[in-house]
Amino acid sequence: MKLLEIKDLSVQFSVHGKILQAVRGISFDILAGETVGIVGESGSGKSAAVQAITKLSQAEKIGGSALFEGVDLLKEKELKHIRGRKIGMIFQDPMSSLNPTMRIGAQIMEGLLFHKLHPKEEAKRKALEWLKIVGVPDPIARFSQYPHELSGGMRQRVLIAIALACSPKLLIADEPTTALDVTIQAQILDMLKNLQKRFQMSLLLITHDMGVVSEICKKVIVMYAGKIVEMGSVDEILKSPKHPYTQMLLRSRPNLESTKEIPLTSIDGSPPNLLDPPKGCAFKERCPFAANICDKDPPFIKSTACWRVS
Amino acid sequence: MFGFLFKKALILLISLWCVVTGTFFLMHAIPGDPFIGDHAIPEEIMRSLSAYYGLDQPLWVQYTKYLKGLLGGDLGPSIVYQGRTVNQFIADGLPISARLGFQALCVSIPCGVLLGTWAAMKRARWQDNFAMALSTVGVSVPSFVLSSLLQLIFCVKLHLLPVALWGSFEHTILPTIALSALPTAFIARLTRSNMVEVLQQDYIRTALAKGIPLFKVALRHALRNALLPVIAYLGPVASHILTGSFMVEKIFAIPGLGAWMIHSINGRDYPMILGLTVFFSAALMISLFIVDLLYSVLDPRIRHE
Amino acid sequence: MSKNRPAIIAAAILLFLFSMALFAPLFSSYSYSEIHLDLKNAEPGFLFWFGSDELGRDLFTRVWWGARISLFVGITAALIDMGLGVLWGSIAAYLGGKVEETMMRICDILYAIPYLLSVILLTVIRGPGIVTILIAMTFTGWINMARIVRSQILQLKQNDYITAARAIGASPMRIVFRHLIPNAIGPIIAGVTLTIPTAIFTEAFLSFLGLGIQAPAASWGVMVNDGLSAMRYYPWRLFFPALMITLTMFSFNLLGNALRDALDPRLKR
Numbered sequence: 001m002k003l004l005e006i007k008d009l010s011v012q013f014s015v016h017g018k019i020l021q022a023v024r025g026i027s028f029d030i031l032a033g034e035t036v037g038i039v040g041e042s043g044s045g046k047s048a049a050v051q052a053i054t055k056l057s058q059a060e061k062i063g064g065s066a067l068f069e070g071v072d073l074l075k076e077k078e079l080k081h082i083r084g085r086k087i088g089m090i091f092q093d094p095m096s097s098l099n100p101t102m103r104i105g106a107q108i109m110e111g112l113l114f115h116k117l118h119p120k121e122e123a124k125r126k127a128l129e130w131l132k133i134v135g136v137p138d139p140i141a142r143f144s145q146y147p148h149e150l151s152g153g154m155r156q157r158v159l160i161a162i163a164l165a166c167s168p169k170l171l172i173a174d175e176p177t178t179a180l181d182v183t184i185q186a187q188i189l190d191m192l193k194n195l196q197k198r199f200q201m202s203l204l205l206i207t208h209d210m211g212v213v214s215e216i217c218k219k220v221i222v223m224y225a226g227k228i229v230e231m232g233s234v235d236e237i238l239k240s241p242k243h244p245y246t247q248m249l250l251r252s253r254p255n256l257e258s259t260k261e262i263p264l265t266s267i268d269g270s271p272p273n274l275l276d277p278p279k280g281c282a283f284k285e286r287c288p289f290a291a292n293i294c295d296k297d298p299p300f301i302k303s304t305a306c307w308r309v310s
Numbered sequence: 311m312f313g314f315l316f317k318k319a320l321i322l323l324i325s326l327w328c329v330v331t332g333t334f335f336l337m338h339a340i341p342g343d344p345f346i347g348d349h350a351i352p353e354e355i356m357r358s359l360s361a362y363y364g365l366d367q368p369l370w371v372q373y374t375k376y377l378k379g380l381l382g383g384d385l386g387p388s389i390v391y392q393g394r395t396v397n398q399f400i401a402d403g404l405p406i407s408a409r410l411g412f413q414a415l416c417v418s419i420p421c422g423v424l425l426g427t428w429a430a431m432k433r434a435r436w437q438d439n440f441a442m443a444l445s446t447v448g449v450s451v452p453s454f455v456l457s458s459l460l461q462l463i464f465c466v467k468l469h470l471l472p473v474a475l476w477g478s479f480e481h482t483i484l485p486t487i488a489l490s491a492l493p494t495a496f497i498a499r500l501t502r503s504n505m506v507e508v509l510q511q512d513y514i515r516t517a518l519a520k521g522i523p524l525f526k527v528a529l530r531h532a533l534r535n536a537l538l539p540v541i542a543y544l545g546p547v548a549s550h551i552l553t554g555s556f557m558v559e560k561i562f563a564i565p566g567l568g569a570w571m572i573h574s575i576n577g578r579d580y581p582m583i584l585g586l587t588v589f590f591s592a593a594l595m596i597s598l599f600i601v602d603l604l605y606s607v608l609d610p611r612i613r614h615e
Numbered sequence: 616m617s618k619n620r621p622a623i624i625a626a627a628i629l630l631f632l633f634s635m636a637l638f639a640p641l642f643s644s645y646s647y648s649e650i651h652l653d654l655k656n657a658e659p660g661f662l663f664w665f666g667s668d669e670l671g672r673d674l675f676t677r678v679w680w681g682a683r684i685s686l687f688v689g690i691t692a693a694l695i696d697m698g699l700g701v702l703w704g705s706i707a708a709y710l711g712g713k714v715e716e717t718m719m720r721i722c723d724i725l726y727a728i729p730y731l732l733s734v735i736l737l738t739v740i741r742g743p744g745i746v747t748i749l750i751a752m753t754f755t756g757w758i759n760m761a762r763i764v765r766s767q768i769l770q771l772k773q774n775d776y777i778t779a780a781r782a783i784g785a786s787p788m789r790i791v792f793r794h795l796i797p798n799a800i801g802p803i804i805a806g807v808t809l810t811i812p813t814a815i816f817t818e819a820f821l822s823f824l825g826l827g828i829q830a831p832a833a834s835w836g837v838m839v840n841d842g843l844s845a846m847r848y849y850p851w852r853l854f855f856p857a858l859m860i861t862l863t864m865f866s867f868n869l870l871g872n873a874l875r876d877a878l879d880p881r882l883k884r
Contacts, residue, residue, distance in 0.1 A: 056515055084521030091519075096512040101534050101609070111520035162516065321720065325727035336740045443621075446872070450865035452816050454823055454839060455857040458846055466847055553731040557823065561843065575739060575824055583739060587732055594729050 003170055003202050004030040004053075008064035011045070011052045021274050022048035024226035025064070030170065035196055035203040037213035037234075039249070040223035043271050046206045047092075047174050049223075054087060054172070055079055068170075084111045088163030092175040094156035098147035104131075104158055105143035111165050130161040135191060153184035157191070164195065170202045177212065189215055210249060214238060222246050225272050225282035231303045242304040244287045281305070318602045322595040329591040333584050334376055338369065385585035388574070396585030399570050406476060407559070407566035411551045413486040418493035418547070423533075423540065425494070426501025430536075431528060433506055441498065448495025453554045457488040457561040474563035485562045489554050493547045500543055504536035511535075541605050548597040552590060622873030625866040632863055636682035645673035647680040648831040656849050666851040668841060677833040678855050684834040686863070688748060689815035695753040696814075697807045700760025705791050705799075707761070708768035719765065722758050730755055734817060738826040748827060752817050756810065763806050767799035801878030808871035812864035819860055835860045 011023035023045040030036050038046045051057040053066045053073055066073040068087065073079060083089075091097055099107060108127040112118050118126060124143075131139035134157040147155060156176060163171060173192065177185040193216050196203045205217055213220050213234060220237050222230040222245065230243040241247045248267045269286040272278050278285070280295040287294070289308055298305045367375075379386065385396035429441035464484060465473035472481050508514065509532055517527045555568035563569070567586065574582040640647065651671030659666040665674035707718035737751035771777065772795070780790050796803075815835075821827035822836025829837075835856045842853030 054519070056518055078523075080521040080523050082521070083519055089519040091512065091515065093512055097516045099513040099517070099531050099535070101538075102531070107516075110517070110522070114520065114522050159516065162520065321723050322727055325724045328724060329728050329732075333736060336736060446865060446868050450812060450868050451861050452819060452857075452864070454820075454843070455861060458843055458853055458857070462846060462850065549729055552729065556731075557820070571735075572824060575735060575826065578739075580739075583736070587736060590732055591729055595727055598727060 001032045002029050002067075003032045003034075003069065004204075005067040006049075006053070006064070007067070009049055009052065009066060010061075010063040011048045011057065011059045012061040012063075013048075013058070014060040015275070018275050019060070021277055022059070022226055023052065024274075024277065026223070026226075026228045027064075028221055028228065028231060030202050030204060032169065033200050033202055034219060035205070035217045036219045036221065037205045037207060037217035038221045038223055039207060039210055039213055041208055041271060043225075043274070044223040045226040045274075046223050050172055050174055050204065050206055054083060054089065056089075081115075084163075084168070085115045085166045086168050087170045087172060088166070088168035089172045090156070090159045090163045090174070090176050093179050094152050094159055095179065097159055098155055100147055103144055103146060104150070108158070108162050108165055111162060115166050117166055126165065127161075130165055131158070133195070134158070134161045134164075135187075136161075152180055153188065156180060156184075156188055160188075160191070160195070164199070164201075167199065168201065170204065171196070172204045172206075174206045175208070176205075178207070185212075192216060210238075210253065222249070225277065226274060227282060227305065228300070229283065229305045242302065242309050243283075243306045244289055244308075245283050281307070314606055315603060319599060322599055326592055326595055330377070330380065330588055331373075333587050334373060337580055337584055338372075380588065385589060386581045388579055388582040388585075391579075391582075396582050396589070399582070399586075400567065400589060403565060403567035403570050406564060407555055407568060410482065410485055410489060410555060410558070410564065410566060411548075413482060414489040414493065414551050414554075415547070417486060418490040418497055419544075421490070422494040422497025423501050423537070425498040427505055427528065427533065427536075429498070429502040430505030430509060431525070433509075438502075442502065445495035445498045448491045449499075451491065452557075453488055453492060454557040454561060456491055457485070457558050460484045460488055461561070474561075476562075476564045476566075481562075481564075485558045485564060488558045488562075489551060492550055492554060496547065496550070497540060497543070500540050501536060504539050505532055508532045508536045538605065538609055541601060541608065544604075545598040545601045548601070549594055552594060619873070621869045622877075625869035625873070628862060628866040629870065632682060632859070632866070633686070635679050636686055639679035640676055640683070643673065643676040643679075645676045647677045647833055648672065649676075656845070656852075658849075659851050665855045666849070668838075668852055669845065669849075672831075674838075674852065674855055677838060678835075678859055681833045681835040681838055681856060682859060682863075684745075684828060684832065685815050685818055685836070685860070688745065688752075688818045688834070689811045689863075692749055692752040692756065692814040692817075693807050693810040695749065696757040696760050696810055697803065699753065699757035700762075700806075701764050701796065701803060703757065704761035704764030705768050705796055708765040708772065709787060709791050709795065715765075719762075722761055725755050726758050728755055731817070731820065734821065735824065735826065738821055743826055743829050745828065748818055748821060751821075752814055756814070760803070760806050760810070763802050764796075764799060767802050768795050771795050771798050802875070805871055805875035805878055808867055808874055812867045812871075815860065815864055815867075 006029070007027050008025050009023055009027070010021070010025050013020040013022055026045075026049060028036070038050070040046045048057065048059070052059055052062045055062075055073065062074055064074070068082065071082075073082065076082075098104075105124065105127050108130060109120075109123045112123040112126060113120065117123070128139050128143060131142060136142050136154060136157050142150070142154075142158075147158075150158065160176075171192075176192070177188050180188065189212060192203065192205075195201075196216075203216070205213065207213060210220075217234055220232065220234050221228055222237070222243065224245050230237065230241065230246045237246060238250065241250055245267075248265070252265050252267060267286055272282050272285065279297075281287070281290075281298050284290040284294040291307070293307050298307045302309050376386075383397070385400070387395045388399065391399075425441050425445070429438045432438050461473055461484065464470045471484055472478075475481060505528070509528070514527060514531060517531050518524070522530075552568075555566060556572055557568075558564070559566045559568040560572050567590075571583070571586050571590075573579070574586060649672060651667065653671065654662065654667055655669050655671040657663050657667040657671075659674075663673050663675060665678055667674055668677070703718065703722075707715040733755055734751040737754060738747050741747040741750070777790060777794060780794055785793075818827055818834060819836030819839060822834050823840045825840070827836050828834040838856035839853060839860065842849075842856060846853045
């Protein structure tokens with residue numbers, strides 16, 4: 001059953017009077033209980049796309065459709081019944097995402113109370129339960145503390161509790177571990193994996209790290225310069241990536257197990273300027289296989305947007 | 311938190327001491343004899359003046375006497391209104407000025423905060439520009455101009471309100487408006503810029519992601535954080551209201567402390583100027599301290615230091 | 616671009632005021648102290664464009680004379696404040712440690728002294744006159760600027776180019792004047808522009824109390840004081856100087872706000 005259907009989503013920002021096309025027409029689906037990862041470098045449009053879906057974006061124009069359980073999120077006037085209740089979100093920076101003058105417990109309870117899911121006493125109990133579930137030690141003490149008394153990893157756990165408090169069907173996690181230490185990263189990712197399995201919810205994970213995706217997700221979407229360049233199951237993509245960008249992305253990861261000395265590979269050049277997007281395939285400047293035909297937009301065939309594949 | 315408050319109290323006490331000492335020595339720097347000046351002073355008043363100020367004694371003795379007097383709450387006599395002391399004038403004028411100031415606060419804080427919040431929510435649209443233009447005008451029109459204008463329009467031309475003096479509630483309306491224009495404008499600007507900044511914060515996004523609508527988020531999350539600097543600003547607001555009261559009271563002929571201050575300045579009643587200055591400074595510093603106290607109670611980050 | 620419109624309007628108004636202040640008294644057929652007792656309290660008209668006061672003096676000339684005085688006092692006071700504040704704030708911020716703490720504590724202590732009270736006091740003691748007013752206004756006025764400069768420099772101090780300058784042996788003086796202050800110039804300029812209206816207001820306030828400029832010289836404050844008593848029957852005597860004060864303060868405020876927004880270092884691209 002399709003939980004989320006994105007069709008031809010485009011997001012435009014207005015920067016100093018000029019138009020920046022952050023997302024240039026992407027389409028994908030998320031089924032109930034499915035874990036999907038969107039991978040891409042900075043500026044690929046992945047965060048912009050996801051923030052636009054829930055209308056938490058500062059974008060000038062959002063085009064296309066985002067059907068959630070049949071309802072087009074982009075055309076709805078009020079998303080307050082869906083946000084928090086059906087779709088939970090966690091963002092990148094745990095240090096600044098909590099209200100510094102409000103106690104932790106109150107911030108978790110807020111969603112529960114607003115969506116009228118429980119009376120106050122029940123909500124408090126639930127909030128404490130959630131603190132336990134996300135692995136915050138000594139939840140009763142932490143409940144009455146303020147954000148500045150918690151560490152970064154702890155705060156991210158609280159934010160996850162907040163996002164999941166109303167038991168949403170879809171959790172959107174935008175670079176949830178980027179701002180954390182590597183050791184904490186592993187813990188948080190593990191927790192996300194377990195929570196997803198336990199509550200059977202769909203997970204949409206945004207990251208620039210292919211490794212993270214391979215850990216948690218079943219399906220992966222690779223974005224570049226505002227478009228999807230390849231899409232498929234994690235196993236497929238890791239074993240045989242078809243798009244040159246995906247191939248180079250995978251190759252550029254340092255191999256810690258190799259005994260020989262191998263130089264680090266990187267992709268030459270830098271992403272195109274989306275204030276003036278190139279015609280045709282956006283990767284052609286950096287692609288070793290670029291040909292004249294790449295000046296035309298490649299069709300999306302066999303889950304890849306590349307002329308070589310079709 | 312107590313460390314924070316203690317430091318603030320200490321600084322204020324030192325400032326007060328500076329004001330007292332400074333004023334005292336400034337008085338004695340005036341050429342001629344400030345305590346006599348050109349006033350004709352009868353024998354007995356001269357005696358009480360001498361007794362209070364120790365006029366024939368060396369300077370530092372006079373200074374110590376004065377300090378002792380202050381600590382006991384005695385602010386000295388007046389030369390112009392002979393036989394009356396500064397304390398008596400304060401007793402007469404303080405209730406009036408305090409009421410005026412309090413009314414001005416009751417008007418400026420809510421109006422300023424509402425105006426600023428509204429402007430922040432409608433950021434960059436015409437409501438925002440209009441509100442901010444209004445507040446710039448509020449900051450730029452001196453209170454004596456505003457007072458006269460109000461008098462001209464509402465009293466002379468429209469005969470709606472009494473033009474001066476003090477007595478009924480109607481007498482307080484125009485002075486309160488005149489006095490609160492500047493603080494309202496300042497508070498509106500400050501609230502707006504804080505609200506705009508706060509509304510950009512990540513935790514606002516988190517709250518919106520829970521599904522809570524914008525205006526509720528603004529009230530519950532944003533306002534608390536945006537208002538903290540506004541509270542810190544209340545100290546200078548008290549200062550503005552105090553000095554604004556000088557002009558407003560004079561123009562509306564209200565017998566408050568501000569008017570007495572002006573009288574004593576015009577009449578070169580130096581001991582009274584000295585006494586009133588010390589009183590005003592002390593009153594202001596107490597309000598500054600109260601504001602700091604409020605701020606430290608409300609900001610949990612300071613509470614936990 | 617509409618963000619710049621208020622600033623441009625403000626600048627235009629100020630340009631107009633400055634030019635009038637400079638040229639109008641020169642071309643007027645009256646002097647500011649010329650008395651015409653038979654034409655006193657005349658309404659604004661052909662003879663006296665802004666009317667005349669109770670000694671028959673031309674208000675038009677007096678208003679623009681007043682402009683010279685008020686603008687001069689306002690700008691000079693603001694510049695002195697800037698000089699003192701920049702020196703104090705930058706030295707404190709650069710030296711850091713105990714010295715900085717002491718210097719800023721002194722600021723805190725002086726700051727608690729009510730500004731207008733100290734101004735009144737000093738003027739009462741010294742007697743009226745331009746020098747007195749300037750001293751009185753700048754006595755505690757520089758503190759605000761010192762704080763702004765200090766916080767700016769504290770931030771700038773962290774920058775790598777400062778470390779680099781130190782590493783090649785540049786003297787502290789040079790670092791402060793050549794590197795730190797020029798980079799803090801944005802908020803400093805904005806600060807000065809916003810101090811001017813306060814200074815103009817303070818001068819008007821002092822004159823209003825009779826402590827400022829003395830007759831027959833005409834600052835706007837003096838004229839407002841004059842005009843107040845005659846407000847009922849000869850409102851133009853109050854109207855024109857009051858209008859000028861308000862316009863000037865308003866324009867400087869607008870300009871200062873726009874400058875502050877435009878030069879805000881946090882918005883650097």
